[in-house]
Amino acid sequence: MSTLIIFEHPLNERIRTFLRVEHLFRQLDYFVHQEDPRSSRCAVDALLDIVAVTARADVRTEILKELERLIANLNRLTNQRGVDREALECILSELHEAAAGVQQLHGPIGHQAREDEFLKAIAQRSSIPGGTCSFDLPYFHYWLIQPTEQRQARFADWLEDLNPAIAAIRLALSLLRSSSSSRTALAEGGFYQEALDAVAPAQMLRVGIEAERSIFPEISGHRNRFSIRFMSPEPQGRASPCGEDVEFQLTCCVF
Numbered sequence: 001m002s003t004l005i006i007f008e009h010p011l012n013e014r015i016r017t018f019l020r021v022e023h024l025f026r027q028l029d030y031f032v033h034q035e036d037p038r039s040s041r042c043a044v045d046a047l048l049d050i051v052a053v054t055a056r057a058d059v060r061t062e063i064l065k066e067l068e069r070l071i072a073n074l075n076r077l078t079n080q081r082g083v084d085r086e087a088l089e090c091i092l093s094e095l096h097e098a099a100a101g102v103q104q105l106h107g108p109i110g111h112q113a114r115e116d117e118f119l120k121a122i123a124q125r126s127s128i129p130g131g132t133c134s135f136d137l138p139y140f141h142y143w144l145i146q147p148t149e150q151r152q153a154r155f156a157d158w159l160e161d162l163n164p165a166i167a168a169i170r171l172a173l174s175l176l177r178s179s180s181s182s183r184t185a186l187a188e189g190g191f192y193q194e195a196l197d198a199v200a201p202a203q204m205l206r207v208g209i210e211a212e213r214s215i216f217p218e219i220s221g222h223r224n225r226f227s228i229r230f231m232s233p234e235p236q237g238r239a240s241p242c243g244e245d246v247e248f249q250l251t252c253c254v255f
Contacts, residue, residue: 004208004249009219011196011226014062015176015203017053018169024050025166032155037144040151041132047113047158048123054110054165060102063109063165066172067099073255091175098171101164109165113158118143176203179255190215190242193227200254208249215242 010016024046031043053059074092077083102109113119122140125131134141143151185192196202201223209215209230216239218229230246231239 003211005211005216007207007209007217007219009205009207009221009226011202011204011221011223014066015173017056017059017062018066018173019204020053021050021166021169022173024053025170032152035148040144043155044119044122045126047155048119048126050162050166051110051114051119051123054162055108055114060105060109060165063102063168063172064099067095067102067168070172070175070255071095071099094171098164098168102168105161105164107161110162112161116158119158176253176255177206177251180251180253182206182208182249182251185248185250187228187230187246187248190230190244190246191228192246192248193225195225196221196223196252197254198224202252202254204253206249206251206253208251209246213246215246217248 008019010019028043028046028050031039031046034040034043071092074088074095077088078085108114118139122132122137125136128136130136132140143154185194205219205221205226207217207219207228209217215230215232218231220227230242230248232242233239
């Protein structure tokens with residue numbers, strides 16, 4: 001079977017923020033468990049990016065609104081025929097638990113890491129190319145060579161008030177991704193466009209391409225319409241439009 005490469009594209013600002021946080025947390029989660037000090041440096045960079053993304057005051061509100069929206073949509077399925085009531089109750093329980101975790105946070109999301117003086121110093125120097133080397137931040141250099149367990153314990157403290165929000169975002173995106181089935185679509189001459197249902201707006205697009213095709217999609221769109229232009233990478237310079245017909249898997253995630 002062919003391997004599909006999946007490209008995702010958000011269709012509103014809320015999902016755009018969620019995807020960015022998820023992307024950054026995947027990096028953080030990988031590097032934070034590595035023993036090498038260079039991995040801890042990468043983990044700190046990812047953490048600072050998460051703190052920056054979640055600094056907006058409305059992120060917590062947006063997470064709760066999305067969880068409430070999902071709960072309301074699932075509640076409407078309760079009395080429909082053919083619905084697995086046990087599975088539905090399990091998902092609803094997870095959503096209520098996630099919402100409670102976010103509501104119980106004391107202060108803004110990421111407040112603990114955002115107000116940490118050690119991280120503030122690193123963030124201030126990070127905007128300068130090479131600005132976090134040992135002579136700029138000797139304390140950071142000293143911290144990086146401490147035992148792995150000590151560094152990981154510090155990360156655990158920084159993530160204490162981020163974990164509930166991250167867990168809620170991952171749950172919401174997981175439900176969104178599994179909410180709709182993929183279908184085969186054809187981009188004639190490498191271009192595809194489609195109008196979306198305004199009554200049940202899609203939250204996100206997922207485009208699957210066979211890995212051996214050596215092409216990638218450039219996606220643009222909003223809640224009413226989207227378009228996809230398939231591009232071919234070049235050994236040098238910019239990618240060029242693919243002029244061939246492209247068959248791909250398309251999922252309009254509506255939930």
